[in-house]
Amino acid sequence: MAHQIAYRHRMEYDTKVAGVILPVVLLANDRVAAVNAAVDTGSTLCVFQHEIAERLGIRIESGIADSVNAMGTIIKVYGHDAFSGRS
Numbered sequence: 001m002a003h004q005i006a007y008r009h010r011m012e013y014d015t016k017v018a019g020v021i022l023p024v025v026l027l028a029n030d031r032v033a034a035v036n037a038a039v040d041t042g043s044t045l046c047v048f049q050h051e052i053a054e055r056l057g058i059r060i061e062s063g064i065a066d067s068v069n070a071m072g073t074i075i076k077v078y079g080h081d082a083f084s085g086r087s
Helices: 050-055
Strands: 021-028 031-038 064-070 073-079
Touching: 031 050
Parallel strands: none
Antiparallel strands: 021 031, 064 073
């Protein structure tokens, strides 16, 4: 049996640029940050710049310190529970 998927929104992106970049809205601590995001559907993390966390009122260093390997580059990160409402 064939199934049809209907999407509410359709996004066009530049096929000449590597990766898929989409506009997203991040919400935390009753603050909003509209940013462009590189989408990695296989990732278990959401990583964004320190400046964006500051705009959202997230105290970065209060998270759990860790590091990730991004294509051979080690990046220091801090984990925060997105669902707890705590920063």
